[in-house]
Amino acid sequence: MKEVVIDPVTRIEGHAKVTIFLDEDDTVKEARFHVTDFRGFEKFCEGRPYYEMPSLTARTCGICPVSHLLASAKACDQIASVEVPEGGERLRRLMHFGQIIQSHALNFFYLSSPDLLLGMDSEPSKRNIFGLIKEHPEFARRGIMLRKFGQQIIERLSGKRIHSGEWIVPGGVRTPLTKEKCEMILNETPEALKMIQKTLDEFKNRIDKFREEIENFGNFPTYYLGLVSKDGLLEHYDGFIRVVGPKGEIVADKLDPKKYFEYIGEAVEPWSYMKFPYYKPVGYPMGVYRVGPLARLNIVTKCGTPYADKELREYKKFGENGVVESTFLYHYARLIEILYSIEKVKEMLEDQKVLDENVQAKSYTCRSEGIGVAEAPRGTLIHHYKVDRDGKITWANMIIATENNNLAYNMAITQVAKKYVRGKRLTEGILNRVEAVIRAFDPCLSCATHAWGEMPLTIHLYDHRGREVDRLIQD
Amino acid sequence: MDKIRVGIFNLSSCEGCLVQILNLEDILLNILKTFEVECRVLGTIGKSEPYDIAFVEGSVMSIEDEMELKKIRGASRILVALGECACHGGNFLVKDFDVDEINEMFPGSQKWYSHPIERYVRVDYRIPGCPIDKEEFFTVFKSLLLEKFPEQASFTVCSECILKENSCLIEKGVACMGPITRGGCKAICPTFNRECYGCRGLNDDANIDGLLHTFKEKGISIQPYMLPSKKGEVKRS
Numbered sequence: 001m002k003e004v005v006i007d008p009v010t011r012i013e014g015h016a017k018v019t020i021f022l023d024e025d026d027t028v029k030e031a032r033f034h035v036t037d038f039r040g041f042e043k044f045c046e047g048r049p050y051y052e053m054p055s056l057t058a059r060t061c062g063i064c065p066v067s068h069l070l071a072s073a074k075a076c077d078q079i080a081s082v083e084v085p086e087g088g089e090r091l092r093r094l095m096h097f098g099q100i101i102q103s104h105a106l107n108f109f110y111l112s113s114p115d116l117l118l119g120m121d122s123e124p125s126k127r128n129i130f131g132l133i134k135e136h137p138e139f140a141r142r143g144i145m146l147r148k149f150g151q152q153i154i155e156r157l158s159g160k161r162i163h164s165g166e167w168i169v170p171g172g173v174r175t176p177l178t179k180e181k182c183e184m185i186l187n188e189t190p191e192a193l194k195m196i197q198k199t200l201d202e203f204k205n206r207i208d209k210f211r212e213e214i215e216n217f218g219n220f221p222t223y224y225l226g227l228v229s230k231d232g233l234l235e236h237y238d239g240f241i242r243v244v245g246p247k248g249e250i251v252a253d254k255l256d257p258k259k260y261f262e263y264i265g266e267a268v269e270p271w272s273y274m275k276f277p278y279y280k281p282v283g284y285p286m287g288v289y290r291v292g293p294l295a296r297l298n299i300v301t302k303c304g305t306p307y308a309d310k311e312l313r314e315y316k317k318f319g320e321n322g323v324v325e326s327t328f329l330y331h332y333a334r335l336i337e338i339l340y341s342i343e344k345v346k347e348m349l350e351d352q353k354v355l356d357e358n359v360q361a362k363s364y365t366c367r368s369e370g371i372g373v374a375e376a377p378r379g380t381l382i383h384h385y386k387v388d389r390d391g392k393i394t395w396a397n398m399i400i401a402t403e404n405n406n407l408a409y410n411m412a413i414t415q416v417a418k419k420y421v422r423g424k425r426l427t428e429g430i431l432n433r434v435e436a437v438i439r440a441f442d443p444c445l446s447c448a449t450h451a452w453g454e455m456p457l458t459i460h461l462y463d464h465r466g467r468e469v470d471r472l473i474q475d
Numbered sequence: 476m477d478k479i480r481v482g483i484f485n486l487s488s489c490e491g492c493l494v495q496i497l498n499l500e501d502i503l504l505n506i507l508k509t510f511e512v513e514c515r516v517l518g519t520i521g522k523s524e525p526y527d528i529a530f531v532e533g534s535v536m537s538i539e540d541e542m543e544l545k546k547i548r549g550a551s552r553i554l555v556a557l558g559e560c561a562c563h564g565g566n567f568l569v570k571d572f573d574v575d576e577i578n579e580m581f582p583g584s585q586k587w588y589s590h591p592i593e594r595y596v597r598v599d600y601r602i603p604g605c606p607i608d609k610e611e612f613f614t615v616f617k618s619l620l621l622e623k624f625p626e627q628a629s630f631t632v633c634s635e636c637i638l639k640e641n642s643c644l645i646e647k648g649v650a651c652m653g654p655i656t657r658g659g660c661k662a663i664c665p666t667f668n669r670e671c672y673g674c675r676g677l678n679d680d681a682n683i684d685g686l687l688h689t690f691k692e693k694g695i696s697i698q699p700y701m702l703p704s705k706k707g708e709v710k711r712s
Contacts, residue, residue: 055672059565062491062606110497110517129517130507141504148500159663161498162491162606166669174668 016443018413018434019271026423031413033406033438034272042396050079050370050387055165057383057398062162063106063444066099066154067376067401069168070237071383074372076170078258079387081366087356088172091157093237094348095168096374097341098153100236101192103377104293104334105150107442108199109143112331115436116206120213121429139202142195146338149192153345156181172360182349189346193307196339200311203335210328214318216419217437218327218412221246223279223289224298225264225404227257227375233304234296234340236375243279243289244299248321252281257373260382264399276406277399288407291379292441293333298323305347308340327412330440337377364391376401378444402443412437479620482526483514484547486540487589488533488565490516491606492558496530498609526551528619534560534589541595548596553619556591556598557612559605559674564591600624604660605674611659628659631678632671636662644670650695655681 005019017034041060048056054072058065070092077084084092114127117136126134133140151161157177158167167174207214224244229235232242241255243263255263267276267284279287289295301322303309315332318324324333348354372383379401386395416437420430485493493516497503506512513526529551535541548554556562592598602608602615618625632653636643644651644665651670653662657678664671677683690697 059489059491059605062489062494065489065491106494106497130512133504133507137504144500144503147497151498151500159667162494166664166667169669 016438018438020413020417020421020434022421028414028418028421031410031417031434032271033409033413034274042398045385045393045396048393050076050385050391050393051170053383053385053393053396054168054170055163058163058165060398060400061444064099064103064376064378064401065163065165066095066168067374067381068383069165070096070374071372071376071381071398073168073170074238074374075370075383075385076372078370078372079367079385079391080170080363082171082361082363084172085356085358085361087176087353088359088361089237090348090354090356091173091177091359092168094177094345094354095154095157095164095173096236097345097348098150098157100150100341100377101338101345102147102150102154104338104442105143105147107377107439108331108334108338109140109146111442112436112439113139113143115432115439116203116210116331120432120436124428124432127432139199142199146192146195146199149188149342152188153185156185169360171362174360176357176359177354179355182354185345186349189342189349192342193339193346196335196342197307200335200339203332204314207332213328213436214326216416217433217440218408218415219325220411220415221325222408222411223251223282223287224295224323225279225289225291226296226299226380227373228253228300229304231304232300233302234300234308234337238374241373241380242299244295244323246323248298248319248323250299257382258371260371260373260384260399266399272406274406275399275403277404278407285407288411289404290327290408291401291404292330292377293337294324294327294330295379296375297333297336303336303340305340305343307343308336311336311339327408327437327440330442334442378402378442379404400444402441405441405443409438409441409443412441478509478511479527480511480513480525482524482529482547482551483512484529484531484543485516486531486533486544486561486592487536488558488560490532492532495606495609496612499613502613524550528553528555528616530555530557531561531592532557534565535592535595536589544592544595553599554596555615555619556593556601558607559603559676560589561592562601562603563676564589565605601627603657603675608660627679628657629679630658631681632656632658632660632662632665632675634658635660636665636671638662639666641665644668645689645693645695648693648695650690650697652686654686654689655683 003019003021005017018031019034020031021029023029041057045053045056053076054069057068057072060068110129114129114132117139118127118131129140154164155161158164160166223246225241227235227239228242229239240253241257241260242250243252243255245251252263263280265278265280265284265287267278269276276284278284279289281287297312297315303312315336316322316324318326318329369386374381381401382399384397385393388394413434416433420433483493483496499506529547531544531547531554535544559565600615600619602612615625635658636653639662641662649670651665652673653665653671655677656671656673657675660675687697
């Protein structure tokens with residue numbers, strides 16, 4: 001068998017490597033996505049008091065710290081046996097919308113759009129944010145401003161844009177939202193709405209150019225998993241787990257997120273530090289499921305806000321039975337989620353209740369275990385802690401959004417490699433397509449390596465005898 | 476004249492400091508237009524060695540990290556440690572987790588304790604904080620372009636906190652590290668009613684014994700893991 005390796009993968013958050021295996025007649029047999037770093041979060045949290053966990057685990061990731069804060073704080077709420085006041089929950093949700101907007105904008109505008117606007121085969125030294133600024137300055141600026149809108153929500157609530165562990169705490173949040181800051185954010189929402197709608201329109205106008213990508217970039221049936229609200233609407237903070245099958249049928253609904261271990265199994269493969277979660281009732285590896293924007297829009301029938309619902313109806317035309325399969329359309333789903341988040345921010349801020357000053361409940365350690373689940377920008381995120389009588393962590397487990405998609409990454413890059421790799425020679429354009437499908441998932445490897453390792457992307461090509469016949473390194 | 480070449484690198488980190496640089500929204504476009512910036516995450520790598528200024532985020536946690544860091548040092552004129560991980564080893568140091576155990580779980584992972592980059596290479600300047608303060612980054616960046624090394628803040632978080640007229644957390648019986656921690660963060664944590672946990676490292680003339688004495692006087696209990704002595708102190712397996 002021959003093997004091709006891409007190392008490092010660029011324009012993704014973290015370091016990664018891809019290996020492509022060839023058959024005797026030089027056709028692609030399989031491709032694998034490797035995570036090669038290891039950061040040991042679950043280990044070093046042991047012995048720390050539980051109330052430090054939100055602040056500590058936020059450091060898993062500088063891109064989606066709010067999601068970690070939320071999942072962690074929710075686990076701690078249970079340990080403290082405390083019910084978060086409505087005011088606190090509202091502000092936690094508000095901050096999370098800010099997070100989703102900024103994180104999705106980072107992926108779409110900074111990392112992925114160079115491929116979409118400049119072309120998969122365009123000059124690699126220009127196929128990045130700098131090239132984008134030169135060729136499409138207005139578009140690049142829009143991306144920067146949308147990210148800013150999201151980041152400023154986080155900053156105005158907590159004083160800090162990244163790792164706001166001083167603000168989201170077990171029992172709620174530290175400080176209420178002031179009227180002044182509420183108005184500041186509210187005044188910016190019309191502009192943000194306009195920007196995302198314009199981007200969505202542009203994306204839809206160009207989508208015909210991407211027929212080939214939609215067809216070949218990780219286009220396969222899987223299960224889809226994520227949180228939905230109690231009414232079955234789009235949900236990012238709380239609710240129940242719903243699992244939808246490849247034909248759009250709901251295979252499980254109203255699952256208790258706290259019992260995740262009953263329906264999510266974790267397999268290990270010797271060639272990657274990243275674990276392989278699968279849907280237990282179906283088994284490994286057939287129980288491959290996807291999470292994140294694409295999965296979330298697949299498991300709901302409605303978002304719950306007017307503009308986003310209108311877009312959702314249009315979007316669902318790209319699938320059958322309400323299920324959209326192509327990984328490439330993660331981009332589309334991401335844009336709809338930005339739109340939804342901005343609408344929700346507006347809706348929340350227009351309600352005076354958001355200024356509620358009752359934001360934190362206080363308590364002492366009561367329970368020995370807590371499980372927090374939230375929908376991070378990249379998918380379902382689970383924090384699970386056990387503590388001793390003094391409230392010190394004795395055991396911690398985190399299932400990271402990016403990990404959930406691990407099986408699907410390998411299927412997706414295998415599909416892309418099968419389509420584009422011909423014989424023993426690799427070209428930069430092939431390499432970039434493999435990377436582009438990974439970018440579509442928006443893996444966050446800082447997160448995924450919370451326990452595991454780092455990964456820039458290189459492609460190695462090995463022949464059927466295991467000899468390396470070609471190697472392409474991104475440098 | 477050639478464009479000034481800037482490299483931004485991450486070792487083992489959360490990439491939050493890099494995101495803080497991206498958070499310079501309004502001036503980001505100008506920076507990107509004016510300089511040649513090399514950064515793997517942004518997809519611009521391998522073209523612009525050597526670097527006039529290299530910013531390194533994250534700590535050294537593996538032999539790959541060490542090799543990469545040494546390569547960067549060899550190619551850069553000025554090397555800046557960015558953030559708590561690069562300056563002090565990061566919050567990984569809260570506990571010296573058992574490396575042997577991890578190597579048993581994942582054979583061949585060759586992981587060490589988390590180390591500040593200064594242990595391996597010469598560092599010309601440090602921007603502390605978790606994450607870094609973007610305005611501070613920009614100020615330092617401008618100074619470095621003029622070949623100037625701005626002085627590190629010589630005041631503590633406590634001084635900035637007082638200027639903000641916050642009520643004192645230690646007075647309320649909370650173990651706050653503000654009196655011994657280097658300032659420059661605008662005392663953001665105490666302002667939001669959360670104790671300082673020393674992410675910017677010890678101030679030059681930090682009086683640790685004095686603070687411990689105060690804690691004792693106020694009846695604030697100290698757990699061994701709260702002591703800041705481990706910051707910057709590193710062990711290698």
